[in-house]
Amino acid sequence: MAEHAPSLSANQEEKLERLLATAAEIFAEKGYHHASIRDLSRRAGVSLSGIYYYFSSKEELLFMIQDRSLRTVLSELKRKLAGVDRPEEKLRILIHNHVGFFAQKMAAMRVLTHEYDALEGGYRDKIRDLRLEYSNLCTEILRDVRRSTGAGDVAPLNVATSALFGMMNSIHAGYQAGTVPAERLAEHLYRLFVGGFIGHRPRSASVGRGADS
Amino acid sequence: MAEHAPSLSANQEEKLERLLATAAEIFAEKGYHHASIRDLSRRAGVSLSGIYYYFSSKEELLFMIQDRSLRTVLSELKRKLAGVDRPEEKLRILIHNHVGFFAQKMAAMRVLTHEYDALEGGYRDKIRDLRLEYSNLCTEILRDVRRSTGAGDVAPLNVATSALFGMMNSIHAGYQAGTVPAERLAEHLYRLFVGGFIGHRPRSASVGRGADS
Numbered sequence: 138m139a140e141h142a143p144s145l146s147a148n149q150e151e152k153l154e155r156l157l158a159t160a161a162e163i164f165a166e167k168g169y170h171h172a173s174i175r176d177l178s179r180r181a182g183v184s185l186s187g188i189y190y191y192f193s194s195k196e197e198l199l200f201m202i203q204d205r206s207l208r209t210v211l212s213e214l215k216r217k218l219a220g221v222d223r224p225e226e227k228l229r230i231l232i233h234n235h236v237g238f239f240a241q242k243m244a245a246m247r248v249l250t251h252e253y254d255a256l257e258g259g260y261r262d263k264i265r266d267l268r269l270e271y272s273n274l275c276t277e278i279l280r281d282v283r284r285s286t287g288a289g290d291v292a293p294l295n296v297a298t299s300a301l302f303g304m305m306n307s308i309h310a311g312y313q314a315g316t317v318p319a320e321r322l323a324e325h326l327y328r329l330f331v332g333g334f335i336g337h338r339p340r341s342a343s344v345g346r347g348a349d350s
Numbered sequence: 351m352a353e354h355a356p357s358l359s360a361n362q363e364e365k366l367e368r369l370l371a372t373a374a375e376i377f378a379e380k381g382y383h384h385a386s387i388r389d390l391s392r393r394a395g396v397s398l399s400g401i402y403y404y405f406s407s408k409e410e411l412l413f414m415i416q417d418r419s420l421r422t423v424l425s426e427l428k429r430k431l432a433g434v435d436r437p438e439e440k441l442r443i444l445i446h447n448h449v450g451f452f453a454q455k456m457a458a459m460r461v462l463t464h465e466y467d468a469l470e471g472g473y474r475d476k477i478r479d480l481r482l483e484y485s486n487l488c489t490e491i492l493r494d495v496r497r498s499t500g501a502g503d504v505a506p507l508n509v510a511t512s513a514l515f516g517m518m519n520s521i522h523a524g525y526q527a528g529t530v531p532a533e534r535l536a537e538h539l540y541r542l543f544v545g546g547f548i549g550h551r552p553r554s555a556s557v558g559r560g561a562d563s
Contacts, residue, residue, distance in 0.1 A: 168381065168383060168467075168468070170381060170383050170384055171383055251464055254381075255381070291538065291541045291542055291545065292538035292539070292541065292542050293530065293538070296530060296535060296538050296539070296542075297538075297542060299520045299521075300517040300520050300538075300539060300542055301517075302520060303516040303517045303518070303519055303520025304513045304516045304517045304520075305516070306516055307512045307513050307515060307516025307517075308512075317506065317509060322509060325504065325505035325506065325509050325510075325513075326505070326509070326513060328504045328505065328546065329504055329505050329509075329510060329513055329543070329546040329547060330542070330546055331546065332504065332545055332546030332547070332549055333541065333542040333543055333544065333545030333546030333547070334542060334545070334546070336545055
C-alpha cells in the first residue's frame with residue numbers, strides 16, 4: 138500500500154481488495170501498459186483522489202496485485218501443509234490450493250503470468266523473490282514425493298516444477314470453458330501430474346472419486 | 351504477407367523470415383503495444399520502406415509471426431505423423447515437435463502465448479482457427495492413446511489437452527535456465543505427461559534412454 142497509508146480499517150481493507158480485483162480485471166483485458174488509473178476510477182466508481190489514497194502509482198497497483206496474490210496463495214498453502222506428513226498429500230494440497238485460489242482470481246493469474254515483465258526495480262525484485270519461494274517450496278515437495286515413493290528420475294526437479302506450474306496455470310485457458318468445477322479440475326491435474334511423476338497411479342485414499350480403471 | 355507482395359524470391363523469403371524473427375524478439379521484450387515498426391527498422395537494419403514492402407502494418411506483423419509459427423509447427427507435425435500408427439508414439443512426436451520447434455523460437459512462443467489477445471478482427475479469427483486445429487489434433491491423439499492403452503478417465507480430454515499445452519509452453523520459463531537440451535526436455539515432458547495420462551510408464555521401446563526405475 139502507499140507509504141502515506143500505513144494502516145487500514147477493515148472497511149478500507151475491503152475497499153482496497155475491491156480496487157485490486159477491478160484493476161486486475163482491467164489489466165487482464167487491456168494489458169497493463171494500455172490501462173490507466175482513470176480506467177480504474179471509472180470502472181470502480183471511485184474518484185482519482187480516492188484511488189491515490191491507496192496507491193501512489195499504476196506501478197504500485199501492478200505490484201500490489203501480484204504481491205497480494207502470491208502472498209495469499211503461499212500463506213494459505215503453508216497453513217494447509219502444517220501437520221501434513223505424506224508427500225503425495227502435500228503435492229495434492231499444493232495443486233488444490235493453487236487451482237482453487239486462481240479459479241476465483243483468473244484476472245490476477247493473468248496479471249501474474251503476463252505482466253511480471255512490466256514490473257521494474259525493487260517491485261520486480263520482491264515479486265521475483267516470492268515466485269522463487271513458491272517454486273522452491275514446490276520443488277521441495279516434489280523431492281519428498283520422489284524420495285518417499287522411490288520414483289525414478291522421469292524429469293529433473295526443476296523441469297517437473299515448471300511443468301507443474303505450466304499445467305496449473307493452463308486453467309487460464311481451460312477453465313474459461315467453465316465445464317469443470319475448480320475442485321474437480323484440481324483433482325484431474327493432480328492425478329495427471331503425480332501419475333507421470335511417480336510412474337504409477339497415486340494411492341487414492343484421499344481422492345474423492347473412486348479409482349477410475 | 352502484404353497484399354502488394356504476392357510472391358517472394360528465395361532471397362526475399364529469407365529476409366522476411368529474419369524480419370519476423372527480429373520482430374518477435376522485440377514484441378517479446380517490450381510487449382506488442384510498446385513496440386514500433388521503427389524499433390524493427392533499427393534492430394534489423396532495414397529501412398522503413400524496406401519493411402513496408404513485406405508488411406502493411408504492425409498488426410499484420412503480429413499476425414504473421416503467429417500465423418507462420420502455427421502453420422509451421424502444424425505442418426511439421428502432420429509430416430512426422432504420416433505413417434505412424436501407435437498412439438503413444440504420435441503423442442511423443444507431438445511433444446517433441448512442439449518443444450523442438452519452440453525451443454528455437456522462444457520469442458515466437460511468447461508472442462503466441464502473450465499477444466493472442468492483441469489480435470483483432472479477421473487476423474484473430476484466423477489464428478483462433480489454427481489454434482483450434484492444433485488443439486483438436488492433440489485431443490484426437492489423446493483419445494487414441496486412451497483407447498489403445500485402456501487408460502481410465504484420469505482427466506477429461508479437454509482438460510488433458512490444455513494441461514499438456516500448459517506443460518509444453520512452460521519451457522518458456524524452464525528452458526531459459528538452459529540446463530537441458532530441447533530433445534531431453536521434450537522426452538522428460540513426454541514421460542511426465544503420458545505416465546499420468548495412461549496411469550503407468552509408457553512402453554519405452556522408442557525412448558532414447560533406458561528405463562529409469
